[in-house]
Amino acid sequence: MTFLHSFEPGGVERVALRLHEAWRAQGRDARLVMGRTAGAMKREWPDLNKGGLGYEILGSERIPSSGWETLWMIIHLPRAIRRIRPDVLFCAGNSYTIVAVMMRVLLGKACPPVVAKISNDLTRSDLPAPARPFYRLWLRIQGRMLDRLVGMAPPMRAEIGTLMGADNARIAVIDDPSLAEADIQRLAAARAEARAAPQAPGRRFIAIGRLAAQKNFGLLIDAFARMAGEHDRLAIIGEGAARRALEAQIERLGLADKVRLPGHVSPLDAELAAADALVLSSEYEGVPAVVAEALAAGLPVVATRCSVSMEDMLGGGRFGLLVPVGDAAALAGAMSDIAKLKFDETAARDQSRRFTVEIASHRYLALMEDLARA
Structure with a gap:
């Protein structure tokens, strides 16, 4: 039961x-x-x-x-x-x-x-x-x-x-x-289709989770404000009690045209396929399902050291960058540097099959x- x-x-x-x-x-x-x-x-x-x-x-x-x-x-x-x-x-x-x-x-x-x-x-x-x-x-x-x-x-x-x-x-x-084999195949196909389409300028970051204190999306918005270029964009997918506070923060930082909060979205295929990296800003986690989904979609990950398992999930640094919990400057730096990571999309997808x-x-x-x- x-x-x-x-x-x-x-x-x-x-x-x-x-x-x-x-x-x-x-x-x-x-x-x-x-x-x-x-x-x-x-x-x-x-x-x-x-x-x-x-x-x-x-x-x-x-x-x-x-x-x-x-x-x-x-x-x-x-x-x-x-x-x-x-x-x-x-x-x-x-x-x-x-x-x-x-x-x-x-x-x-x-x-x-x-x-x-x-x-x-x-x-x-x-x-x-x-x-x-x-x-x-x-x-x-x-x-x-x-x-x-x-x-x-x-x-x-x-x-x-x-x-x-x-x-x-x-x-x-x-x-x-957090996945089924059919999900991995579907996410891979969505990624291939997105890459075949014309690409907009700038970097696309995605975050997924309840709009709650544990996820610390306020830290993510602060970090994004520090590093975002003119064409960079951030999508925070999810719903929760922190929405009003996050909307106020976005407005206060002048990011209304760069950061969107579309609420709960399912399936996530199109959002993941269009992104360049997943960002996890949490205070604490177990083994976040969104990280496995990102790897299946062929995305590198920027994450806080919010779990004893995070380094294992990211293959000891092969699939993403880790920063201290609560450090906006370090998170911003990793978001800026994630494109430099020698990321193997096929190996990342194989890693996701564990889950x-x-x-x-x-x-x-x-x-x-x-x-x-x-």
Whole structure:
């Protein structure tokens, strides 16, 4: 059983839906329970109940739950677990671990074993100093109460073991399935088509993610303002609560004709194909799906060192440039220099194949079957 709040766009949710869809296509009894049906990602799965995702809703949608969706799920999920009796619960990311831990508390021995994907950097250096001891304690609690912990790239194994106190036998590494092989082929074709068309002057940068503090798009806009030439352009694809602040910043810096915020866009093929580089300005990440998508599209990447896995994703510097978190000057410099990188588009696309659902869905199933037997 996989539990998700909604179809609101998010990397964790999109990957979970991909995995669920793959498990059902493989003939497995995979159940998906949702807190509510709202969200733009519904457009990506148009035939949700016609042999597709086959989901059900927790509680009644007549009661608005978006403002307290975690508590809503904690209240309603135990009843679904008792009724369906799944062999394993799949916790799709860090934002859902509080729900998984509460299922262990509320259901006790009746709670199925939990496989939890660790979807974000665990060091969280962005947290204020007074909050860090409590956060470290919370990680230890998760490490004790969740049965299997899955890192999304090899460097995460040591981080999980150290910060969550989990022994090596309970840690697995499965590369994050943010792509399908069909996506890679489609992105490559879109890139080839875009290159065959007449090219506008200037450089095109793209950033993708929720307009939220974690993504620090304000830093990106500041960096772009420092290095942008007359014809350079930046597109920040996504939606969220930070939109007004970002729009005000763009206006204040006189970038209204250079920076656009088109909102949630799906699919991203045309946007990625038209860009010269992806920029990731985040405070913290796990294994960002947008980086795998950029590599599949044949784009180099400029990123902050927002994750222990970032250097591994970028092939030790072969596919992009890394800068310190929160350093606008360094980010601007890397954006200026990215065109000088000796970038091998074919090798980058091969790197992206690590992150496919065709590989990960089978590895997750094997892990879950072993856990259910144990």
